[in-house]
Amino acid sequence: EVQVLESGGGLVQPGNSLKLSCATSGFTFSTAWMYWYRQFPEKRLEWVARIKAKSNNYATDYTESVKGRFTISRDDSKSSIYLQMNNLKEEDTAIYYCAYYFDYWGQGVMVTVSS
């Protein structure tokens, strides 16, 4: 059974940092391209970041609004990915989902940026 479990969300003030984690099991993680998506309070979905597999040199991509602030990474030995979020803004407030492409999604973790 595939499992995807995010953790690390919470309430932070603007300008602060937060790191999300995503632990997975049940599929071949080492070759999987992994994604972070987010869903804003108005329910709009947005792709946030992607990290490719080792065979693709762990290449990363980001949506424009988070470039330079967010960093996606992975640890194949733990079948996990991470999202380091720095200089958070109120408009980053959303539910963050970790996913294997669109096939398997986690339950999501809430990130609230507010003073």
Add this chain to the structure above:
Amino acid sequence: DVVMTQTPPSLSVAIGQSVSISCKSSQSLVYSDGKTYLHWLLQSPGQSPKLLIYQVSNLGSGVPDRFSGTGSQKDFTLKISRVEAEDLGVYYCVQATHFPLTFGSGTKLEIK
């Protein structure tokens, strides 16, 4: 960025009826490999999104064949035949042909 326009924004249907949801993209979604990376997701109330249909017309794992997807280039349709109560939720189309990946705004399906 590719803009995904979904219509209608909401639907209210009776059990057993059929419905269609439209998704139009601002650019062709045919990738250089000849495949079309247009997918449909369903987000049931309180749940995370689930893959329903991938690459226009292929059913996701465990998805009943009451769901079907058609279309090409820039014009796509999701059809649900014989709607059941469990089908309620928000349906999203998403394109993965062009970066960044972009989603439609969603269609909320309610049961009468």
